[in-house]
Amino acid sequence: MxxxxxxxxxxxxxxxxxxxxxxxxxxxxxxxxxxxxxxxxxxxxxxxxxxxxxxxxxxxxxxxxxxYIEQLATEVLDKDRAVRDEFLTRILTEAGYRHGRTFDELQEYLGSMSTKDMVDKIYAGVRKNELDIKRTILSDMAGSDAENLFYLNPLPxxxxxxxxxxxxxxxxxxxxxxxxxxxxxxxxxxxxxxxxxxxxxxxxxxxxxxxxxxxxxxxxxxxxxxxxxxxxxxxxxxxxxxxxxxxxxxxxxxxxxxxxxxxxxxxxxxxxxxxxxxxxxxxxxxxxxxxxxxxxxxxxxxxxxxxxxxxxxxxxxxxxxxxxxxxxxxxxxxxxxxxxxxxxxxxxxxxxxxxxxxxxxxxxxxxxxxxxxxxxxxxxxxxxxxxxxxxxxxxxxxxxxxxxxxxxxxx
Known part of the structure; x- marks a missing residue:
């Protein structure tokens, strides 16, 4: 085995x-x-x-x-683009986001990074001042609130x-x-x-x-x-x-x-x-x-x-x-x-x-x-x-x- x-x-x-x-x-x-x-x-x-x-x-x-778990995660996600895309979708969905402008822009932002940088960023969290997302409908705000400084919270x-x-x-x-x-x-x-x-x-x-x-x-x-x-x-x-x-x-x-x-x-x-x-x-x-x-x-x-x-x-x-x-x-x-x-x-x-x-x-x-x-x-x-x-x-x-x-x- x-x-x-x-x-x-x-x-x-x-x-x-x-x-x-x-x-x-x-x-x-x-x-x-x-x-x-x-x-x-x-x-x-x-x-x-x-x-x-x-x-x-x-x-x-x-x-x-x-x-190191961050290295193992990088190895897994770097090997298969479909697995990486699935992982990003799951991370955003479990953070409370549904498909919409915020979801799409976060997915694009994280997806544009190298795999190592993306994994590090998911641990570190995504601050709202990193992205200029104009929310036009209420569902775009799912997973966040006005007072939270993060789109994705850090994992300390x-x-x-x-x-x-x-x-x-x-x-x-x-x-x-x-x-x-x-x-x-x-x-x-x-x-x-x-x-x-x-x-x-x-x-x-x-x-x-x-x-x-x-x-x-x-x-x-x-x-x-x-x-x-x-x-x-x-x-x-x-x-x-x-x-x-x-x-x-x-x-x-x-x-x-x-x-x-x-x-x-x-x-x-x-x-x-x-x-x-x-x-x-x-x-x-x-x-x-x-x-x-x-x-x-x-x-x-x-x-x-x-x-x-x-x-x-x-x-x-x-x-x-x-x-x-x-x-x-x-x-x-x-x-x-x-x-x-x-x-x-x-x-x-x-x-x-x-x-x-x-x-x-x-x-x-x-x-x-x-x-x-x-x-x-x-x-x-x-x-x-x-x-x-x-x-x-x-x-x-x-x-x-x-x-x-x-x-x-x-x-």
Missing amino acids: NNGINVNSEIGKLKTVLLHRPGAEVENITPDTMNQLLFDDIPFLKIAQKEHDFFAQTLRDNGAETL NAYFTRDPQASMGVGMTINRMTFPARQPESLITEFIMKHHPRFKDTPIWRDRNHTTRIEGGDELILSKNAVAIGVSERTSSKTIQQLAKELFKNPLSTFDTVLAVEIPHNHAMMHLDTVFTMINHDQFTVFPGIFHGDGSINTFILTPGKNEEEVEIEHLTDLEKALKKVLNLTELDLIECGGGDAIIAPREQWNDGSNTLAISPGEIVTYDRNYVTIGLLKEHGIKVHEILSSELARGRGGARCMSQPLWREDL
């Missing part, structure tokens, strides 16, 4: 990873659009790029091939390549993302997976053409047989049940267990991987703020039912017990972000102290600023590669958020 995807754990040695280098889209955030674009601050692009390059080099230095979250899709076994989910600010990102993934020869045989467990939401930060691969999925602000329980059914019935899938973990639904803890990551066979980072006062948390173990349309659901309130059960472990080491301190833990979690990327069992990449958590990880025998974080962290995502593994060695 020439599918380009093999991810059967969170911790197998990382061999190939998908990245996006922050670009002009980051500088197209304004104080007025931060909320809409899901940012709390505006990163300084020059430093953010240096930090991202340091991150990418760290991965390469440790044996990983780094692929794109450097968090974890979320638009998720590698899972030999296949992938292409995700229906929660907020409009991010939804075009998975359209780019769709075209790459459909048209790039490297991924031509990849099974798609779930495509983006759904009404229910899921994002890759909530999808964790615990083992060849089990995945954990967060019930979060950005992933619904209905989606998890639908995906579980597909994984259980698809003959190409090896997964027979889904562990759903219910976390607080808020921006600070938007995905499961912002509060919980796997870093070794029996070691995990966890933010204690996800637990109720008595230490409980709602977890649900989904397994195949009597037929393809049914799943069995077991409800537990002990995360450690649930993990031991699905991983067949007798011992578990849950390492608390910030040591569980009432001040340090939320501060370091806000700066992605729990969002670590394992590059092999017991070896991780994480932001250098979370020094208390790093010290604890080292005390627990974890090898830590520290990466720069002053500007990248302003986007509220760490090393795991900024990477989508495409190939890991099997354990």
